[in-house]
Amino acid sequence: MSQYVDVKTENGIQLITLNRPDKKNALLQEMYAVMADSLIAADDDPNIRVTVITGTADSFTSGNDLGDFLNNPAQNDETPVARFIRCLAEIKKPLIAAVNGLAVGVGTTMLMHCDLVYASTNAKFSLPFVNLALVPEASSSYLMPKMLGHQRASELLLLGEPFDAEKAQRYGVINEITSTEDLLPKAMEAAAKIALKAPEAVRLAKALLKNDQEAVLNQMNVESEVFRDRLHSAEAKEAFMAFMERRAPDFSKFN
Numbered sequence: 001m002s003q004y005v006d007v008k009t010e011n012g013i014q015l016i017t018l019n020r021p022d023k024k025n026a027l028l029q030e031m032y033a034v035m036a037d038s039l040i041a042a043d044d045d046p047n048i049r050v051t052v053i054t055g056t057a058d059s060f061t062s063g064n065d066l067g068d069f070l071n072n073p074a075q076n077d078e079t080p081v082a083r084f085i086r087c088l089a090e091i092k093k094p095l096i097a098a099v100n101g102l103a104v105g106v107g108t109t110m111l112m113h114c115d116l117v118y119a120s121t122n123a124k125f126s127l128p129f130v131n132l133a134l135v136p137e138a139s140s141s142y143l144m145p146k147m148l149g150h151q152r153a154s155e156l157l158l159l160g161e162p163f164d165a166e167k168a169q170r171y172g173v174i175n176e177i178t179s180t181e182d183l184l185p186k187a188m189e190a191a192a193k194i195a196l197k198a199p200e201a202v203r204l205a206k207a208l209l210k211n212d213q214e215a216v217l218n219q220m221n222v223e224s225e226v227f228r229d230r231l232h233s234a235e236a237k238e239a240f241m242a243f244m245e246r247r248a249p250d251f252s253k254f255n
């Protein structure tokens with residue numbers, strides 16, 4: 001349970017809503033745990049055919065809570081965040097994202113695992129891992145070159161600059177752009193169509209479309225190890241402190 005994530009199911013559709021708007025839906029461990037539990041439960045529940053994930057106010061999510069990165073860095077692969085990203089690669093039922101604003105870090109990398117992605121005109125994506133002295137996660141270093149091509153993936157992951165919905169669509173990260181009012185109805189409409197289809201056929205079709213699951217999970221494990229080391233690095237500590245102190249990081253003393 002988390003006060004920051006709402007989960008409800010209606011007409012075969014599970015809706016997960018991230019709801020910590022005063023922190024731009026920055027993700028705490030308890031929020032990852034609820035998302036992972038809900039996705040796993042959906043796979044086991046014959047009454048759920050598809051999941052939709054969205055945010056609140058002006059944010060899908062601003063990514064991992066940076067205070068958590070600083071104060072509570074992951075020590076092993078059994079953390080809620082590790083469980084959540086593994087789940088993204090392993091779930092058998094479709095996952096649809098409705099990106100209603102900021103989608104930072106895992107807010108964008110999780111989209112590479114979603115089956116359909118809709119974004120509103122005010123959506124703003126970014127992958128600031130290297131800016132934070134971190135490395136890509138959630139198998140994005142495998143999926144993004146595969147989906148977008150090496151140069152586009154490198155542009156987004158090495159420069160870490162925000163990009164808008166139009167560019168996300170051009171690069172193949174999202175399916176469609178809607179107005180803010182039409183976003184959730186659009187995602188729910190697609191979900192409702194899927195919920196009416198033969199469930200086993202849907203699961204099999206998804207499995208066929210994602211026929212490189214082993215490679216995805218392997219790269220996730222490789223990334224996780226490097227990511228965990230980076231969380232304890234002096235470079236990353238400088239980046240997190242800089243965010244807390246609302247200043248630019250100074251990496252000049254590192255080599």
Ligand code: COA
Nearest residue numbers: 022023024026062063064065066067102104105106128129
């Ligand atoms: N972790 C912790 N707190 C966060 C956060 C995050 N990822 N993202 C936003 N917040 C908090 C801010 O600290 C601020 O808290 P405060 O009101 O107590 O000071 C509040 O949410 C609002 O954020 P603010 O920075 O004032 O909003 P903004 O619209 O100017 O900027 C962002 C929004 C997302 C661009 C900016 O907050 C940001 O860069 N956040 C960090 C994103 C990030 O690096 N995520 C990790 C990726 S791996």
